[in-house]
Amino acid sequence: MELKDILSQFKDDLKKIDSLDALELMRFKYVGKKSLIAEALEEIAKLSIEEKKALGKKINEAKQEIKEKINELQAGLSGAKSESAQDLFYKTLPGKKPAAGHLHIISQAIEEIVDIFKPLGFTRVRHPEIDWEHFAFEALNIPSTHPARDEWETFFIDALPDKKYGRQVITPHTSNGQVHEMLRGQLPIRMLGISRCGRRQEDINHLQTFFQFEGLAVDKGINITHLKGTLDYFAKNFFGPGRETRLRPYDFRFTEPSFEVDINCGLCLGKGCKFCKEGWVELGGAGMVHPNVLRAGKIDPNIYTGFAFGFGVERTYMMKSGTKIDDIRHLLNNDLRFLEQF
Amino acid sequence: MNILISYSWLKDYVKTSASPEEIARLLSLHAFSVEKIISQGKDDIFEIEITPNRGDALSVLGIARELKAILPMQGKSADWLAKFPAKAAKGEDKYNLAVEIKDKSLVPRFSAVVLDNIKIKPSPETIQRRLEAVGTRALNNVIDITNYLMFDKGQPMHAFDYDKILGAKMIMRESRQGEKLTTLDGVERTLPAGVIVIEDGEGRLIDLCGIMGAKNSEVDENTKRVLLFVQVYDPVRIRKSSMALGHRTEAALRFEKGVDFEGVVPALWEAVSFLQQEAGACVASKLIDIVNVKIEPKKVAVDYGRINQVAGVEIKKEIVDKILQNLGFVFNGTSVIVPSWRQGDIEIAEDLAEEVIRLYGYDNLPNNLLTGEVPRQIVEPIFQTENKARLYLKHQGFFECYTKSAVSQALAGEGAVKIANPLNEDFVYLKTSLIPSLVGVLEKNQGYNEKIKIFELASVYLQKKNDLPEQPLRLSLASRGLDYLEFKGIVEGLMRELGVACDFAIQELGDQVLGVELDFEAIAKGAGQVKAYVPISTFNSIKEDLTLVVPPGVAYEKINQVIANADKRVKKLEFKDIYKNFLTLAIEYHDSAKQVSSEQAQEIRKNIFEQLDKKLGVKLKT
Numbered sequence: 001m002e003l004k005d006i007l008s009q010f011k012d013d014l015k016k017i018d019s020l021d022a023l024e025l026m027r028f029k030y031v032g033k034k035s036l037i038a039e040a041l042e043e044i045a046k047l048s049i050e051e052k053k054a055l056g057k058k059i060n061e062a063k064q065e066i067k068e069k070i071n072e073l074q075a076g077l078s079g080a081k082s083e084s085a086q087d088l089f090y091k092t093l094p095g096k097k098p099a100a101g102h103l104h105i106i107s108q109a110i111e112e113i114v115d116i117f118k119p120l121g122f123t124r125v126r127h128p129e130i131d132w133e134h135f136a137f138e139a140l141n142i143p144s145t146h147p148a149r150d151e152w153e154t155f156f157i158d159a160l161p162d163k164k165y166g167r168q169v170i171t172p173h174t175s176n177g178q179v180h181e182m183l184r185g186q187l188p189i190r191m192l193g194i195s196r197c198g199r200r201q202e203d204i205n206h207l208q209t210f211f212q213f214e215g216l217a218v219d220k221g222i223n224i225t226h227l228k229g230t231l232d233y234f235a236k237n238f239f240g241p242g243r244e245t246r247l248r249p250y251d252f253r254f255t256e257p258s259f260e261v262d263i264n265c266g267l268c269l270g271k272g273c274k275f276c277k278e279g280w281v282e283l284g285g286a287g288m289v290h291p292n293v294l295r296a297g298k299i300d301p302n303i304y305t306g307f308a309f310g311f312g313v314e315r316t317y318m319m320k321s322g323t324k325i326d327d328i329r330h331l332l333n334n335d336l337r338f339l340e341q342f
Numbered sequence: 343m344n345i346l347i348s349y350s351w352l353k354d355y356v357k358t359s360a361s362p363e364e365i366a367r368l369l370s371l372h373a374f375s376v377e378k379i380i381s382q383g384k385d386d387i388f389e390i391e392i393t394p395n396r397g398d399a400l401s402v403l404g405i406a407r408e409l410k411a412i413l414p415m416q417g418k419s420a421d422w423l424a425k426f427p428a429k430a431a432k433g434e435d436k437y438n439l440a441v442e443i444k445d446k447s448l449v450p451r452f453s454a455v456v457l458d459n460i461k462i463k464p465s466p467e468t469i470q471r472r473l474e475a476v477g478t479r480a481l482n483n484v485i486d487i488t489n490y491l492m493f494d495k496g497q498p499m500h501a502f503d504y505d506k507i508l509g510a511k512m513i514m515r516e517s518r519q520g521e522k523l524t525t526l527d528g529v530e531r532t533l534p535a536g537v538i539v540i541e542d543g544e545g546r547l548i549d550l551c552g553i554m555g556a557k558n559s560e561v562d563e564n565t566k567r568v569l570l571f572v573q574v575y576d577p578v579r580i581r582k583s584s585m586a587l588g589h590r591t592e593a594a595l596r597f598e599k600g601v602d603f604e605g606v607v608p609a610l611w612e613a614v615s616f617l618q619q620e621a622g623a624c625v626a627s628k629l630i631d632i633v634n635v636k637i638e639p640k641k642v643a644v645d646y647g648r649i650n651q652v653a654g655v656e657i658k659k660e661i662v663d664k665i666l667q668n669l670g671f672v673f674n675g676t677s678v679i680v681p682s683w684r685q686g687d688i689e690i691a692e693d694l695a696e697e698v699i700r701l702y703g704y705d706n707l708p709n710n711l712l713t714g715e716v717p718r719q720i721v722e723p724i725f726q727t728e729n730k731a732r733l734y735l736k737h738q739g740f741f742e743c744y745t746k747s748a749v750s751q752a753l754a755g756e757g758a759v760k761i762a763n764p765l766n767e768d769f770v771y772l773k774t775s776l777i778p779s780l781v782g783v784l785e786k787n788q789g790y791n792e793k794i795k796i797f798e799l800a801s802v803y804l805q806k807k808n809d810l811p812e813q814p815l816r817l818s819l820a821s822r823g824l825d826y827l828e829f830k831g832i833v834e835g836l837m838r839e840l841g842v843a844c845d846f847a848i849q850e851l852g853d854q855v856l857g858v859e860l861d862f863e864a865i866a867k868g869a870g871q872v873k874a875y876v877p878i879s880t881f882n883s884i885k886e887d888l889t890l891v892v893p894p895g896v897a898y899e900k901i902n903q904v905i906a907n908a909d910k911r912v913k914k915l916e917f918k919d920i921y922k923n924f925l926t927l928a929i930e931y932h933d934s935a936k937q938v939s940s941e942q943a944q945e946i947r948k949n950i951f952e953q954l955d956k957k958l959g960v961k962l963k964t
Contacts, residue, residue: 099739158760209746223654229709247704251393257696
């Protein structure tokens with residue numbers, strides 16, 4: 001029998017094998033002492049030395065291939081035999097869950113925010129949550145007649161006022177950190193302040209305790225284009241490349257010019273829908289630091305300029321496409337069924 | 343505050359090709375946010391948020407002035423339909439009004455005129471329709487015209503029934519605590535001290551100035567003579583009074599933001615002209631115009647360099663000049679004279695820069711990142727330690743919680759700092775510990791699982807005499823259903839993870855609840871130290887378990903110390919198990935200089951037993 005016929009017959013036979021016993025018979029038939037291969041080897045004894053060499057090599061290679069195929073199938077068949085149906089089902093079960101904890105969505109948001117501003121050179125800091133009225137308002141160019149000073153929005157502490165710094169407040173914004181930071185006397189400044197704040201408000205959009213993040217940059221030659229670029233970089237990284245920001249004129253006492261920062265609506269991407277204002281939603285406030293604020297921080301406004309922005313951490317995170325949180329109060333309810341989702 | 347402005351009304355002032363949608367977009371980008379466009383029949387009504395510094399824009403005129411400056415910059419036509427101001431009307435000087443102002447600072451400008459021959463009837467349809475479009479009910483011609491002009495010009499005004507001002511006398515003064523007055527809406531109001539009021543010749547209060555008129559001097563269907571009353575009040579007093587009374591009227595909201603000092607008399611004559619046409623009014627007194635505060639036109643230098651510096655791009659001088667002129671600034675050499683309606687708002691070079699750049703368009707500026715010197719400040723390591731601690735606990739199956747900074751009286755700690763003006767009783771005392779709130783979270787989530795592990799990393803607030811409270815950061819862990827040693831092991835594991843050793847006290851809070859509060863600032867100080875390398879020994883340790891019988895009154899720490907000090911070759915000592923008072927320890931002997939032989943191990947062991955027995959009465963279990 002020709003070698004190539006042996007091989008093709010072997011392949012056909014192999015397909016029919018469904019048990020180890022049948023496989024043993026195959027082994028006898030093809031590679032045993034009286035096998036087809038053995039016969040083929042006997043045949044070549046008649047040939048010349050060169051022919052012997054050439055054909056012998058081929059036969060041995062074929063023998064090797066046949067042996068490997070048989071061993072392979074043997075492994076497959078014996079495996080199937082030792083693994084019971086029960087074992088097979090076992091492996092389909094879900095793995096044992098390691099203890100799964102959850103970081104709060106606020107921590108996750110803060111981490112993301114910090115990571116985005118880090119490569120721009122903004123250093124994370126934290127300023128007091130209970131602070132003097134001076135840092136929360138006066139130093140920010142907000143005189144006592146300004147609406148933000150009214151008791152209606154700010155929490156005051158039941159304590160004697162300080163002669164120089166006024167009453168104690170739960171800071172209603174992280175902007176109290178601006179002048180604290182300036183007074184450290186280290187220029188230039190690129191600060192990312194993230195702290196707790198408090199306001200006398202509670203509804204689906206407001207919490208009495210909430211977080212803000214405050215960016216402050218003070219250096220020579222800072223202008224609006226730097227603020228725009230920084231906010232755009234943040235928005236694209238935080239919300240995704242399809243999102244755009246815009247600045248709208250606004251009025252804050254501690255910045256001049258002042259802006260409100262809008263981001264195009266995550267639902268309609270700026271076309272306009274019932275969740276947004278003509279395609280835009282408001283992110284927070286920003287502006288160029290008012291010269292009086294720089295002065296309060298002992299910085300010469302004729303040499304230095306700066307920009308600042310302050311956004312709510314929770315609010316910003318809720319505007320991310322897809323979080324679907326419809327009521328900010330979920331965040332401090334600490335219902336584990338809520339927390340486990342993040 | 344938000345105002346409603348009608349598109350068709352705007353067209354009284356500006357003729358433009360811009361559609362309502364375009365106007366909304368351009369106002370938002372260059373001046374004020376248009377929150378929505380309300381379609382109302384043939385007209386469109388804009389709801390616009392006016393920032394507190396821009397009292398001048400709380401009117402159709404104010405918005406029209408902005409459009410006049412905005413539209414041409416954006417390639418839209420905007421022709422100003424200049425209306426000539428109404429002329430001073432002449433009349434007889436038949437009626438008098440004696441005016442006494444107790445304090446000049448109450449009313450920087452006081453103007454009034456008596457009108458006779460008034461016929462009260464409904465006002466013309468245009469006026470009624472426009473008032474209703476901006477949400478005000480039409481009443482009669484006199485009242486409607488005063489309201490109409492407030493919306494049109496931003497100048498609130500009031501009409502008294504002249505005959506109800508007894509003694510034809512007005513005394514303007516601050517109220518005394520507890521005085522009473524019934525306003526036009528029929529509500530009797532008890533006044534705090536310091537509210538601006540007018541008393542008539544018979545000592546009756548006839549006006550809650552700048553907020554709302556009084557019932558006893560109102561114009562009604564029988565009114566024959568009217569005192570038309572147009573003022574500029576002290577904004578601070580109006581704001582305070584209106585807030586204190588909880589009565590925020592359209593008039594008060596405008597007065598408290600400051601009205602145009604120069605607009606007072608023109609607005610008065612405009613009203614007179616309307617009333618002549620619509621109510622048959624005749625002027626029947628001299629114009630009373632009392633100027634109590636001298637206001638000089640304000641000059642601000644135009645600093646082109648500064649404007650470009652703030653913008654970060656060059657805005658050509660011609661464009662700067664054109665923008666400022668369109669906004670009503672008048673050039674005077676290198677300075678501009680601020681228009682009277684912007685007196686309170688424009689002070690410094692940055693203010694002019696804002697005007698120019700917002701009209702130039704923030705969207706026309708490029709986006710750049712900061713360049714320049716590397717900031718010197720480096721991040722405080724505590725933040726890294728926080729993240730490490732959080733992640734460790736998360737992977738131990740903990741849920742991170744955030745609770746509010748303050749709690750109710752029931753949960754308040756001793757000496758807790760109190761909020762002077764709480765919003766509700768759940769948020770009154772600042773937390774002195776995180777534990778009570780976390781225990782609350784465990785209670786609330788009882789059904790969630792048999793074992794619950796939670797933590798919070800936050801400040802507490804500790805009273806300090808004559809200073810801000812201390813606000814140290816604490817890390818608190820709490821659990822339900824955890825074995826004591828399991829809980830303790832997690833805290834110890836956390837310390838190991840952070841590379842610190844800190845004392846801590848686990849609190850047993852009843853019903854399988856455990857808690858611990860850690861001084862996180864102390865932890866962070868100790869954490870994150872660079873770990874030094876100890877060469878790895880080529881010799882093996884000898885490891886064995888020892889079971890000891892512990893008599894009452896001995897703490898584990900003592901046993902640990904005695905064993906560790908018994909021989910310097912004791913390399914590791916770990917608690918393995920406890921059954922009754924049989925304590926099993928896993929122990930390792932090691933010598934970095936040579937292999938510890940079994941004879942030497944025996945020797946060490948013997949030494950340990952001797953020491954334990956002698957010092958603590960602890961014996962080997964036999």
